[in-house]
Amino acid sequence: MAEKLKNCQSCGKIFMAQPGEKICRNCQEAAANLEAVVVDYVRDHPKCKIVEIMEETGAPESLIRRLIEAGRFIQVGVSMSYPCKKCGKEIFAGKYCDDCLKEMQENLQAAQGELAQAAEAAARGHGMYSKELQK
Ligand SMILES: [Zn+2]
Ligand SMILES: [Zn+2]
Incomplete structure (x- = not known):
């Protein structure tokens, strides 16, 4: 089967992991409970800060x-x-602000453009190379 033995990334115990699973059932349940506690806390304290949530619920920032x-x-x-x-x-x-997202997209497009140009240049280079060989 696709299941395999893994160390739980949270408690370190060995467990049968489904593909993509990083933590054991116990820890998954604990995390789900903690998530519910955090969501409840935030609903009751809409103006709270992340540090307050961490202090009040014991939940990690992640x-x-x-x-x-x-x-x-x-x-x-x-x-x-x-x-x-x-x-x-x-x-x-999300993880980033609109400005950073835009910047990263532009960088990505620029990088892809450069990559395309490099590939084109390489293709051209090979063409010239093979022509020279044929001489
Ligand atoms: Zn665990
Ligand atoms: Zn930003």
């Missing part, structure tokens, strides 16, 4: 960020801001 990025707080009517991973500007969804 879990809180995951919930924000998944839009879980927006679902309960709370738009929580948190810093963009790149520039630190306050954002409400």
Whole structure:
């Protein structure tokens, strides 16, 4: 079967993991419970900060960020801001602010353009090379 033995990334116990699973059932359940606690806390304290949630619920920042990025707080009517991973500007969804997203897209397009040009140049280069060989 596709299941294989893995060490749980959370508690370190060995468990039968489905493809893509990183933590054991126990930890998955604990994480789901903690997520519910965090979402409840945020619904009751719409103006709270991430550090307050961490202090009050004991949830790690990574879990809180995951919930924000998944839009879980927006679902309960709370738009929580948190810093963009790149520039630190306050954002409400995703990992990056609009400016950084745009910049990254432009960089990506530029990189793809360069790659295409390089491929073209390489193709041309090979063409010339083979022609020279034929001489
Ligand atoms: Zn575990
Ligand atoms: Zn940004």
